[in-house]
Amino acid sequence: MHLPFSYQKLLTEQINIPSKLINDYNGLDLNEEDLMVILQILNLQKYGELLPSFELIAKNMTINANEVANVLKKLRNKNYLQIEQLTDEANAQHEWYSLSPLFEALYDVEKESSKEEEGKLFQLFEQEFARTLSPIEIETISYWLDEDQFKPPLIKAALRESVLMGKLNFRYIDRILNEWKKKGVRSVKDVKQSSQNNQEVQAPKEKRDTSVYYNWLEE
Structure with missing residues (x-):
């Protein structure tokens, strides 16, 4: 049946x-x-x-x-x-x-988006430098990400800072990042806040847009 x-x-x-x-x-x-x-x-x-x-x-x-x-x-x-x-x-x-x-x-969406951001970060550096990055330069960026634990947006902010200052080189970017690290700056929001605080106590040396970026190495 x-x-x-x-x-x-x-x-x-x-x-x-x-x-x-x-x-x-x-x-x-x-x-x-x-x-x-x-x-x-x-x-x-x-x-x-x-x-x-x-x-x-x-x-x-x-x-x-x-x-x-x-x-x-x-x-x-x-x-x-x-x-x-x-x-x-x-x-x-x-x-x-x-x-x-x-x-x-x-379901680690943050990790996935972070990896995607890291990939775009290398592309952004190559665009700004107008050339392919050297193995040492790639290793330097990887060190900032893996060892120093800098987030991609913060590294991008340091890159843009170096462009604004006309000092586009890895040594200068590394100095900016380490200076931010000493000051406890860990996000782009922190960068903006600290930059504004510094501008309030120092007169600008020349006319330029200082609403976001600040030459951290000339204090």
Whole structure:
């Protein structure tokens, strides 16, 4: 006897999968095999298997347990998956695969926009210098971003300051950034505020637009 299709059963057997994961997994440097392992983990956890074995994950896949182990290793190396402790309602401790880092990376809009800003920053420097940047110059900008933690808009402000002062060179820009760092200037808003404060206590040496920029190295 053919049993009628049960929509209720269909609904109870569903797992929640963000459409962004389906659309953007490739942007996280994941492939279809990695994605299916992630989906298998989510499905098994729904039924109480918080830390499923490699064999259990591979059971409904076309890859074997060793290949699953390699995928899990890849996910952990990329910091998309962690093994964490979970306390249930009875205060019992369990280990489980946490995919929170994966979803944090997936929805890290600020990081995505920051990377896009960084790419445009290098292009802006090449436009202002009217030439291709040298490896040392590229390394200098990367150092400002990664080591000094200057945001792209602040570096752009320093670049524009150097253009206004007619001193378009990396040494001058670096001095501006370090001077701002000493003064606690960490944003373009801080630059404008500090520039206005300085203009209030010093008479301008020549007529020019000083509403935003200020020669920080001639105090």
